[in-house]
Amino acid sequence: MPLLRDPLLVLARSSRVKRLVSTMPVSSGIVRSYVPGEDTASAVLAVAALVDDGLTATLDYLGEDTRDRTQADGCVEAYLDLLRELSLRGLTRHAEVSVKLSAIGQAIPDAGAGKVALENARTICRAARNAGTTVTLDMEDHTTTDRTLAVLRELRQDFPETGAVIQAMLHRSEADCRALAHEGSRVRLCKGAYAEPTEVAFADGVEVDKSYVRCLKVLLAGQGYPMIATHDPRMVDIAAALASRYGRARGTYEFQMLFGIRPEEQKRLAAEGESVRTYVPYGEEWYGYLMRRLAEKPANLAFFARSLVSKT
Ligand SMILES: Cc1cc2nc3c(=O)[nH]c(=O)nc-3n(C[C@H](O)[C@H](O)[C@H](O)COP(=O)(O)OP(=O)(O)OC[C@H]3O[C@@H](n4cnc5c(N)ncnc54)[C@H](O)[C@@H]3O)c2cc1C
Numbered sequence: 001m002p003l004l005r006d007p008l009l010v011l012a013r014s015s016r017v018k019r020l021v022s023t024m025p026v027s028s029g030i031v032r033s034y035v036p037g038e039d040t041a042s043a044v045l046a047v048a049a050l051v052d053d054g055l056t057a058t059l060d061y062l063g064e065d066t067r068d069r070t071q072a073d074g075c076v077e078a079y080l081d082l083l084r085e086l087s088l089r090g091l092t093r094h095a096e097v098s099v100k101l102s103a104i105g106q107a108i109p110d111a112g113a114g115k116v117a118l119e120n121a122r123t124i125c126r127a128a129r130n131a132g133t134t135v136t137l138d139m140e141d142h143t144t145t146d147r148t149l150a151v152l153r154e155l156r157q158d159f160p161e162t163g164a165v166i167q168a169m170l171h172r173s174e175a176d177c178r179a180l181a182h183e184g185s186r187v188r189l190c191k192g193a194y195a196e197p198t199e200v201a202f203a204d205g206v207e208v209d210k211s212y213v214r215c216l217k218v219l220l221a222g223q224g225y226p227m228i229a230t231h232d233p234r235m236v237d238i239a240a241a242l243a244s245r246y247g248r249a250r251g252t253y254e255f256q257m258l259f260g261i262r263p264e265e266q267k268r269l270a271a272e273g274e275s276v277r278t279y280v281p282y283g284e285e286w287y288g289y290l291m292r293r294l295a296e297k298p299a300n301l302a303f304f305a306r307s308l309v310s311k312t
Helices: 007-011 015-022 040-052 069-088 113-131 142-158 173-180 205-221 233-245 263-271 287-296 299-309
Strands: 056-061 095-099 135-137 164-167 186-190 225-229 254-258 276-282
Touching: 007 287, 015 287, 040 056, 040 069, 040 276, 056 069, 069 095, 069 113, 095 113, 113 135, 113 142, 135 142, 135 164, 164 173, 173 186, 173 205, 186 205, 205 225, 205 233, 225 233, 233 263, 254 263, 263 276
Parallel strands: 056 095, 056 276, 095 135, 164 186, 186 225, 225 254, 254 276
Antiparallel strands: none
8 A cells, every 4th residue: 555645646646637747847936946957958057056066966867667668768868968968068077877777668568678777777887987977776666676776786797886775764775775885885875755655664754764864874884985865954964973973084975965955055064075966857757756856845835736726
């Protein structure tokens, strides 16, 4: 049974809601506050502005649950184009890319889908390495965790710099962190953005936070490179205290936050000497991403509902 922690995430699966919302222009306030634009040029522009503020970036070409090969290949092309542009502008030292396997073939209904996603991911990893940067595999809902970690293991044989993502809300995550906290292993820790069943995930926010702290301890005490992805001020403070308790020098871990969320805090941490990376999503397929962000911030809902009503 899906956990109704976030009814909006359930509503988001309705194709009527998707049709209505997807026709909003990207320039409309609520979309623009989370997504800087739909093309490579606007993504690169956003990165350049972040770099001017002392931040680094990870870019996500939006798309997920892609059901056909042409669209999956188009997504790979978009990443290659982005990496070329970043390289031309000398930005790859400051920017890596985040990739969802379901956008590059994992969700194609065919027995060979895993192979398509793996080959596509390899193509992006190769281009990223040639451009002097890295890839992180985003984590999607719990039905994909094992497959994503299996692809990660394969990729890391040739591209050990490939980053993983662990979602603290899942019961399994502390054990996954243990397995991944080895030298050279880049691991992003987030709370988790999907509506998950209680059989596999903590339902209560306090339990998710406790799990987040347990995972933080494993990653910060370990040998890898933790990427602490949260906007939660308590988690940020706890992470900083744990980093110092475990003797972590600055630069041996980083904070990550999403584009448009707590931008002043991102700059403040960077000004204090912390490494801070902003996750920059861009592209035309912003619907799923926007709905997850709205579900996290109920205060946005009234504003969002008004913009929808004005369209009907
Ligand atoms: C860099 C990065 C990468 C991520 N990658 C993944 C991934 O691969 N897979 C995945 O499942 N999830 C991912 N997430 C999302 C993550 O799992 C959470 O859903 C999201 O970060 C909200 O959790 P939080 O830790 O910020 O804490 P919360 O307790 O949700 O929020 C703490 C505070 O942050 C602010 N805030 C949080 N969300 C919003 C919002 N939408 N709008 C405005 N303010 C907000 C509010 O002030 C809030 O009180 C990622 C998050 C980040 C920052």
